[in-house]
Amino acid sequence: MIYQRVKGMLDYVGEEAAKFRYIEKCFTEEIKKYGFREIITPVLENTEVFVRSSGEESDIVEKEMYTFTDKGRRSLTLRPEGTAGVVRSFIENKLYARPEPEKLYYFAPMFRYSRPQAGRYRQFYQFGVEVFGDVSPLLVADLIASGDKILKRLGIKDIILKINSIGDFSSREAYADRLRAHFAAHRDGLCEDCRRRLDKNPLRVLDCKADSDHPAVIAAPSIADCLSAEAQEYFRKVRAGLDLLGVKYEADSRLVRGLDYYTDIVFEYIYEGDNVYRGLAAGGGGIYADLVSSFGGPDIPGVGYAMGLERILGIMEEQNLFPALDSGLVVAVIGLDEASKEKSLQVASLLREAGYRCELDYAKTALKPQFRLADRAGAGAIVIIGEEERKNNVLTVKNAKTKNQETIPEENLLAYLKEIENENGI
Ligand code: AMP
Secondary structure: OOOOOOOOOOOOOOHHHHHHHHHHHHHHHHHHOOOOEEOOOOOEEEHHHHHHHHOOOOHHHHHHOEEEEOOOOOEEEEOOOOHHHHHHHHHHOOHHHOOOOEEEEEEEEEEOOOOOEOOEOOEEEEEEEEEEOOOOHHHHHHHHHHHHHHHHHOOOOOEEEEEEEOOOHHHHHHHHHHHHHHHHOOHHHOOHHHHHHHHHOHHHHHHOOOOOOOHHHHOOOOHHHHOOHHHHHHHHHHHHHHHHOOOOOEEOOOOOOOOOOOEEEEEEEEEOOOOOOOOOEEEEEEEEOOHHHHOOOOOOOEEEEEEEHHHHHHHHHHOOOOOOOOOOOEEEEEEOOHHHHHHHHHHHHHHHHOOOEEEEOOOOOOHHHHHHHHHHOOOOEEEEEOHHHHHHOEEEEEEOOOOOEEEEEHHHHHHHHHHHHHHOOO
């Protein structure tokens, strides 16, 4: 039987895994500068955690969750997004007892059962951040700027930061009424999901993939006209913060996000380059004023965003942005007879202890296949051991780049490899 990977899920092997880890490293290094600490939560949560947070009419809950009943008859779900589990953990572990705002980041796999396509998978990784306890406009601006910084550090071009205010509760109620009135005459032309959404949460219609080209959706009234004075002022201050930090953005009154828990500010980092990822968000987030309290926790607001690793990796490949990831001198050790093989095993062990990546063939004594292995491993230095070398306690070392070959006393090996590193600019 031939097994295949699960549809929409990816393997990362070798160089791909190195790219994956490189992105992770850049993310974590940058976000730690902002004082975030890591949180690791289980892949599984009780299903209710996601239904409560994302909203029953969200695409995620309606169609995309991997939900199953375990042997104890509990309904469990593979997390489709990171925020809900972090909020659950924040409350359960009473992290709100700390005096400062809590700043947490995660890097973890997410699962959504949607149609796989470029930039959309069923298992994907998100890097996400959440701040609890302070959503003052400058903090929110700084948080949005941190996402921008990360994308810049990775070197990604053609990202447009879009930002909107979907208002406080009263603004959104007023807007929902307006949308209902607007769509009333067009109800029959909308998809089945949207007809249902109109009653429960009409904002969701604006985010529908199926109806995005519908003339009534295009002509829908703007949230900007319904924002309360407080919401407008708050939005202005967040934008002023971004201006202070020199972060470019576009205010887009049509931006709503796919999850129910957002209030006031929402934002997305949208890729506008010219390839298959065009128009997709590399990341996005917003403020959630009531999520913690809706989980039974204290009345503490939060703000966060999540970025998708696969999309970023794909865009970086398109833009040729990965540096040489396996840097450092690789050393191959060649043994030309059985006793020299034993000796090469010891030399390799010493070299690894000194921090070198080391390759050797454990069985073959012929020169050619061992040189081929060295070549495939990208060895910059090749240590050759034969009968002569053993007898005289010396080693022959070849610089693979300059082709220069020298015989040196065994004890000089590490110093000699340093010379090769200098010569080869490593
Ligand atoms: P969301 O939680 O939907 O706001 O997604 C945040 C980010 O996660 C998006 O901007 C994408 O980069 C990424 N993302 C969301 N869904 C997927 C998916 N199905 N496959 C790959 N990346 C995704």
